[in-house]
Amino acid sequence: MIETEKKRIFLYNTRTRSKEPFVSQGDCVSLYTCGPTVYNFAHIGNLRTFLFEDILKRTLLFNGLKVKHVMNITDVGHLVSDADTGDDKMETGAVREGKTVWDIAAFYTQAVMADFKKLNFIPADIYCKATDHIAEQINLIKTLEDKGYAYIIDDGVYFDTSKFSRYADFARLRIDELEAGARVEMVKGKRQVTDFALWKFSPKDKQRQMEWESPWGKGFPGWHIECSAMAMKHLGETPDIHCGGIDHIPVHHTNEIAQSEAATGKPFANFWLHGEFLVLEKEKMAKSGGNFIILKTLEERGIGPFVYRFFCLSAHYRAPLAFSWEAIQNAQQGYNSLVSKISELRNNPGLGFPTDVQPYEVEFQREINDDLNMPRAIAVLWKVLRSDALQNSQKLALAESFDRVFGLGLGQVSGTFVSDIPAELLQLLxxxxxxxxxxxxxxSDCLRDTILEKGYKIIDTATGAKLEKIT
RNA sequence: GGUGACAUAGCCAAGUUGGUAAGGCGAAGGUCUGCAAAACCUUUAUUCCCCGGUUCAAAUCCGGGUGUCACCUCCA
Known part of the structure; x- marks a missing residue:
């Protein structure tokens, strides 16, 4: 009884706009997260969303659930504009860099995977590429065509949103107003502004680098179909959870829901979770804009991936997070002191007296299960570390346990041992x-400076002087 | 023009079935120290954008205003 109460997880479901107790359909939670489009590096705003998804997965795992996580890699060109006209981002990127679109995709896929690793994400069970699932996408379009949801125009095969009565529900759109304000040039022949391409025909006058045969003619899949096709293939018709950035609500996820539910007659995902944006000096960080900061930019300024991770944990995933160099440096300080605290605990595990740790465990789990409230969970960690009622070994064990969710690499923080320090430095000391x-x-002060120059800091304690490597 | 968010200390932020403001960074003071650093302790929002209202009680609810951001156009 107490056990089940303790383990209730509440998640904010965009579909209902409310926090709901999370229940999975089976023993294993099926989780689909909208992944990166690989025509450029992922900026730290993109990474914040993927980080929120990693935290979600870790929270589920912490609660003893099994998770099957699928993330797509969008390696086929979406169009630059949702008006279903304009250039293809992949092809544009290829021209820019003088490579083939396939090279571009491979390069940036590898780059984003490296970022994931640096940020200590638990890898997805399946990373699936859109270009590996053309057949599935074509099949799904066929189904939609058979059921009367699709129509063909010069430009491609389109989804008729008027046939799907719940179309506006998910994003709470007001279609009439949308139309009134639309400044987008509409594709000729489209019946409703909201109709979207399922399959686009290749231009007649030029050869695309990425194109495939289909029952309707040579071309390439539309913008939204890949997620539906791949989610259903790997996770079934109704995955437990589907995530993405908040910007996906009105167009991408709305369209995914329309085409998927039209095809299967079943709800497409029970829970929809969306991460808010990282805002940069009051401005959204746009992948297509010139001003984006990537992980490497941070590293060049001495900000490691774990610091970025820690920074993101200071805000709730559904609140915008204001990035600034001052803010990230605050996080740097905080993370440093966290690490040195852990290191100190490892050096003196026996210090203090053992007490009951359960209240801390319960409090931690309550916070993470309350819609992933990381700021509060981090506060619990500080409370543990600064408590005078716990033995150091207990603090350490709690910190490491909490870190299964935080993923801050606290388990790898080692104590400082004399054996790690070069003899030369010990001699100077x-x-x-x-x-x-x-x-x-x-x-004495001169020697301290010398030691400092060699990268070590002297810490005078009651029991004598110690050296600590400056990181 | 439409829609949706948000506005809490120097900075990043938590907190809304109303009950009297988490946490981190920074800063100030102290303990320790030859000094410094580290560590530890203490302090740091009579108040939550503004103006009204409801209430015994509002950061939290309601009305109005101001400002910022996002989406509607590729975008986490």
């Missing part, structure tokens, strides 16, 4: 100790 004993302060 020894000399300084002598100088201090002789009250030769100028020499």
């Amino acid at each position: 020894n000399e300084r100790n002598q100088a201090r004993k002789a009250k030769d302060w100028p020499l």
Whole structure:
């Protein structure tokens, strides 16, 4: 009874706009997360969303659930504009860099995977590429055509949103108003503004680098069909959870729902979770804009991936997070002190007296299960570390347990051991100790500077001086 | 023009079935120290954009205003 109460997970479901107790259909939670489009590096705003999804998965795992996680890799060109006209991002990228679209996709896929690894994401069970699932997408379009949801015009095969009465529900759209304000040039022949391409025909006058044969003619899949096709293939017609960035609500996810539910007659995903944006100096970070910051940009300024991770954990995933260099440096300080605290605990595990740790465990789990409230969960971690009622070994065990969700690499933080320090430095430290004993302060301070130059910091404690490597 | 968010200390932020403001960073003071650093302790929002209203009680509810952002156009 207490056990089940403790383990209730509440998640905010965009579909109902409310926090609901999470229930999975089977033993294993099926989780689909909209992945990166690989025509450029992922910027830190993209990464914030993927990080939220990693936290979600870790929270489910922490609660003892099994998770099957599928993330797509969009390696086929979407169009630059949702008006279903204009250039193809992949092809544009290829021209820009003088490579084939396939090279571009491979390069940036590898790059984003490297970022995921650096950020300590638990890898998805399946990363699926859109270009590997052309047949599935064609089949899904066929089904839609058979059921009368599709129509063909010069430009391609389109989904008729007027046939799907719930179309506006998910995003709570007001179609009439949308139409009134639309500044987008509409594709000729489209019946409703909201109709979208399922399959696009290749231009007659030029050869695309990526195109496939289909029952309707040579071309390439529309913008939204890949997620429906791949989610259904790998996770069934109704995955438990489907995630993405908040910008996906009105168009991408709305369309996914329309085409998927039209095809299967079943709800497409029970829970829809959306991550808010990282905002940069009051401005959204646009992948297509010139001003984006990537993980490497941070690293060049001495901000490691774990610091970025820690920074993101300071805000709730459904709230915009304001990025600034000042803010990230605050996080840097906080993370440093976290790490040195852990290191100190490892050096003195026996310090303090053991007490009951359960209240802390319960509190932690309550926070993470309350719609992934990481800011509060982090506060629980600080409370543990600064408590004087726990033994160090217990603090350490709690921190490591919590870190299964945080993923901050706390388990890898080692204590500082004399054996790790070069003999030369120990010799210098020894000399300084002598100088201090002789009250030769100028020499002592000079030696401290020398040691500092060699990358070590002296920490004088009641039991003697220690060295710590400056990171 | 339409739609949706948001506005809490120097900075990043949590907190809305109303009950009297988490946490981190920074700063100030202290303990320790030859000094410094580290560590530890203490302090740091009479108040939550503004103006009204409801209430015994509002950051939390209602009305109005101001500002910022996002989406409607590729975008996490």
